[in-house]
Amino acid sequence: xxxxxxxxxxxxxxxxxxxxxxxxxxxxxxxxxxxxxxxxxxxxxxxxxxxxxxxxxxxxxxxxxxxxxxxxxxxxxxxxxxxxxxxxxxxxxxxxxxxxxxxxxxxxxxxxxxxxxxxxxxxxxxxxxxxxxxxxxxxxxxxxxxxxxxxxxxxxxxxxxxxxxxxxxxxxxxxxxxxxxxxxxxxxxxxxxxxxxxxxxxxxxxxxxxxxxxxxxxxxxxxxxxxxxxxxxxxxxxxxxxxxxxxxxxxxxxxxxxxxxxxxxxxxxxxxxxxxxxxxxxxxxxxxxxxxxxxxxxxxxxxxxxxxxxxxxxxxxxxxxxxxxxxxxxxxxxxxxxxxxxxxxxxxxxxxxxxxxx
Amino acid sequence: xxxxxxxxxxxxxxxxxxxxxxxxxxxxxxxxxxxxxxxxxxxxxxxxxxxxxxxxxxxxxxxxxxxxxxxxxxxxxxxxxxxxxxxxxxxxxxxxxxxxxxxxxxxxxxxxxxxxxxxxxxxxxxxxxxxxxxxxxxxxxxxxxxxxxxxxxxxxxxxxxxxxxxxxxxxxxxxxxxxxxxxxxxxxxxxxxxxxxxxxxxxxxxxxxxxxxxxxxxxxxxxxxxxxxxxxxxxxxxxxxxxxxxxxxxxxxxxxxxxxxxxxxxxxxxxxxxxxxxxxxxxxxxxxxxxxxxxxxxxxxxxxxxxxxxxxxxxxxxxxxxxxxxxxxxxxxxxxxxxxxxxxxxxxxxxxxxxxxx
DNA sequence: GCAGGATAGTAGTACGTATAACCTCGGCGA
DNA sequence: TCGCCGAGGTTATACGTACTACTATCCTGC
Numbered sequence: 001x002x003x004x005x006x007x008x009x010x011x012x013x014x015x016x017x018x019x020x021x022x023x024x025x026x027x028x029x030x031x032x033x034x035x036x037x038x039x040x041x042x043x044x045x046x047x048x049x050x051x052x053x054x055x056x057x058x059x060x061x062x063x064x065x066x067x068x069x070x071x072x073x074x075x076x077x078x079x080x081x082x083x084x085x086x087x088x089x090x091x092x093x094x095x096x097x098x099x100x101x102x103x104x105x106x107x108x109x110x111x112x113x114x115x116x117x118x119x120x121x122x123x124x125x126x127x128x129x130x131x132x133x134x135x136x137x138x139x140x141x142x143x144x145x146x147x148x149x150x151x152x153x154x155x156x157x158x159x160x161x162x163x164x165x166x167x168x169x170x171x172x173x174x175x176x177x178x179x180x181x182x183x184x185x186x187x188x189x190x191x192x193x194x195x196x197x198x199x200x201x202x203x204x205x206x207x208x209x210x211x212x213x214x215x216x217x218x219x220x221x222x223x224x225x226x227x228x229x230x231x232x233x234x235x236x237x238x239x240x241x242x243x244x245x246x247x248x249x250x251x252x253x254x255x256x257x258x259x260x261x262x263x264x265x266x267x268x269x270x271x272x273x274x275x276x277x278x279x280x281x282x283x284x285x286x287x288x289x290x291x292x293x294x295x296x297x298x299x300x301x302x303x304x305x306x307x308x309x310x311x312x313x314x315x316x317x318x319x320x321x322x323x324x325x326x327x328x329x330x331x332x333x334x335x336x337x338x339x340x341x342x343x344x345x346x347x348x349x350x351x352x353x354x355x356x357x358x
Numbered sequence: 359x360x361x362x363x364x365x366x367x368x369x370x371x372x373x374x375x376x377x378x379x380x381x382x383x384x385x386x387x388x389x390x391x392x393x394x395x396x397x398x399x400x401x402x403x404x405x406x407x408x409x410x411x412x413x414x415x416x417x418x419x420x421x422x423x424x425x426x427x428x429x430x431x432x433x434x435x436x437x438x439x440x441x442x443x444x445x446x447x448x449x450x451x452x453x454x455x456x457x458x459x460x461x462x463x464x465x466x467x468x469x470x471x472x473x474x475x476x477x478x479x480x481x482x483x484x485x486x487x488x489x490x491x492x493x494x495x496x497x498x499x500x501x502x503x504x505x506x507x508x509x510x511x512x513x514x515x516x517x518x519x520x521x522x523x524x525x526x527x528x529x530x531x532x533x534x535x536x537x538x539x540x541x542x543x544x545x546x547x548x549x550x551x552x553x554x555x556x557x558x559x560x561x562x563x564x565x566x567x568x569x570x571x572x573x574x575x576x577x578x579x580x581x582x583x584x585x586x587x588x589x590x591x592x593x594x595x596x597x598x599x600x601x602x603x604x605x606x607x608x609x610x611x612x613x614x615x616x617x618x619x620x621x622x623x624x625x626x627x628x629x630x631x632x633x634x635x636x637x638x639x640x641x642x643x644x645x646x647x648x649x650x651x652x653x654x655x656x657x658x659x660x661x662x663x664x665x666x667x668x669x670x671x672x673x674x675x676x677x678x679x680x681x682x683x684x685x686x687x688x689x690x691x692x693x694x695x696x697x698x699x700x701x702x703x704x705x706x707x708x709x710x711x712x713x714x715x716x
Numbered sequence: 717g718c719a720g721g722a723t724a725g726t727a728g729t730a731c732g733t734a735t736a737a738c739c740t741c742g743g744c745g746a
Numbered sequence: 747t748c749g750c751c752g753a754g755g756t757t758a759t760a761c762g763t764a765c766t767a768c769t770a771t772c773c774t775g776c
Contacts, residue, residue, distance in 0.1 A: 072732035298626035430762035
């Protein structure tokens with residue numbers, strides 16, 4: 001079923017390329033000029049080419065399996081419609097979803113998305129933009145891709161930042177989930193359940209979002225009047241590190257009855273730590289996450305968490321980039337989040353129950 | 359396209375396009391011809407341009423922030439060095455890792471990777487290759503991206519299949535993890551622990567890999583002589599579906615003491631089902647997964663699983679594609695896997711941890 | 717002093733596409 | 747009869763790069 005290649009013509013190593021048909025080949029076959037082919041195939045022929053001929057050209061293109069050479073097209077138009085997405089590690093479910101959203105939006109606008117996975121692995125970590133930026137006309141970057149950010153300034157490219165403070169640089173658009181609202185919803189939920197002693201399992205990532213989470217948590221608790229933040233521990237975003245950090249947090253005195261985690265992975269580690277210490281979740285300690293990864297519904301108990309709109313961050317990021325490329329002001333987008341109540345939160349152990357031990 | 363505010367932003371000089379410098383701009387600045395710039399920057403100048411001038415050109419390029427236009431370059435060279443990666447859903451951690459591996463390998467060979475996330479979402483599901491294939495010269499596709507595979511035949515492009523049966527089509531290269539070895543290792547592990555009654559929680563995906571998993575499991579159990587497959591249930595790759603399917607499997611008579619799952623997500627669901635039925639993992643029932651996702655170490659107990667080399671599948675896929683593009687025979691790559699023993703497997707109840715004697 | 721080579725650089729062109737500018741040819745009202 | 751118009755094309759050109767000729771200059775040995 002594959003295109004009838006002559007068989008022997010394509011096996012020269014490093015030599016001849018498959019020689020895809022060009023618009024001129026189509027023109028020859030249809031007996032028209034190359035310009036006509038372009039007009040027809042770009043749907044710009046109305047009132048300039050007769051319908052019969054247009055159909056004939058399309059037929060010829062189909063027969064030859066013609067696909068326009070995008071490189072040539074973009075060269076002519078001068079529009080290198082490609083966005084570079086810089087994320088810390090695509091191996092993470094969250095950023096995979098961000099990319100998915102960006103890619104879908106990009107497909108609708110017929111532009112490409114190239115990924116620059118920041119150099120987590122080995123290797124010489126080549127200049128991120130030496131190769132990629134050659135065809136890129138805009139960058140969407142997560143603030144968590146710290147290593148790559150230095151090079152962004154020099155690029156002189158339109159920039160959209162994800163998870164970054166709005167308004168820092170006038171020319172930089174930002175896209176953020178409404179993490180303040182999310183934190184507030186978590187706090188309200190836990191306060192309504194009757195919790196007073198809170199712990200914070202924070203991500204050991206030096207990023208605005210995570211700073212904001214800590215700040216909003218503190219503010220919300222302060223505003224409640226009754227609640228207080230008993231302990232704060234920081235952990236890398238791995239289950240293993242989260243577990244030991246959570247153990248430290250749960251050894252605080254008084255022991256927090258609610259552990260607010262910056263992330264679902266941290267929350268999973270926290271549950272693990274609690275169990276290891278003989279505490280039940282949620283009866284003895286409530287745990288909350290953020291993100292709503294697949295993992296959140298897989299662990300036992302299922303995590304109460306805040307669902308961040310990862311896909312929407314990607315699509316909104318791309319939309320913001322298009323907006324900037326279109327000459328408009330760089331805006332700041334805030335996306336709504338949603339509290340998902342599941343099994344890892346409950347009222348704190350009652351006064352008549354087991355008192356917190358030393 | 360909104361040009362918008364009339365004289366407000368006067369900082370855009372001349373036309374309104376960003377106007378990235380071209381090699382001719384560099385030439386003007388350096389006082390040489392465009393050809394010289396190209397020679398110098400492509401490192402083809404030895405013995406043709408004086409070292410002093412070459413350095414001067416490089417200096418000018420640096421000062422202007424010049425980046426060669428890759429579109430123009432590939433147009434001239436006629437080499438569209440771009441691979442298309444077709445995966446079922448990038449939102450999945452596994453395929454995110456596959457992409458990561460492919461991207462790293464691609465970067466080393468200075469070629470691009472474009473993702474085609476098969477249309478899981480809404481929308482008209484446009485021709486996958488209408489836009490992408492324009493610049494693509496090879497395709498790496500997972501057999502799990504079923505919807506997109508139909509279009510691949512017509513493309514006439516070199517094709518590398520992931521998770522697909524080797525040798526089906528002569529021109530198609532394949533890359534697979536050694537799933538047979540993985541299944542055998544799981545079986546050996548469980549047989550050594552003393553299990554006899556096995557259950558299989560299979561993925562409801564009509565793909566060669568998953569068929570192979572079932573076949574190899576059956577063969578391994580048959581060869582053991584003592585063990586048998588008590589039940590097989592199929593589930594979609596979600597925790598929710600896996601849970602109900604696992605409940606059915608655990609209600610089989612006799613109840614399996616070991617539940618072999620096609621996937622970590624399924625295994626997480628199985629653990630959940632067991633607990634819901636009052637069974638302890640691993641004391642009452644052992645559960646195994648495949649993949650070794652982050653999730654595998656997050657659930658309680660941590661999953662015994664087979665780690666599939668996702669990144670290597672990506673890089674090997676790209677290597678295979680390069681090989682085919684280079685004119686060599688389409689080969690079949692088999693990548694080693696590794697059994698990861700964790701907490702979800704133990705001797706079956708009533709065996710006391712003593713391996714079965716004669 | 718001059719052939720001949722090494723050195724240093726430039727002019728010109730091709731790649732495949734999109735589109736502005738131009739051309740041709742009937743029909744038609746004056 | 748002419749001038750004009752619009753439909754239905756075509757010709758020519760630009761996009762930015764890579765590289766093949768080609769020219770021009772400077773040595774160097776005989």
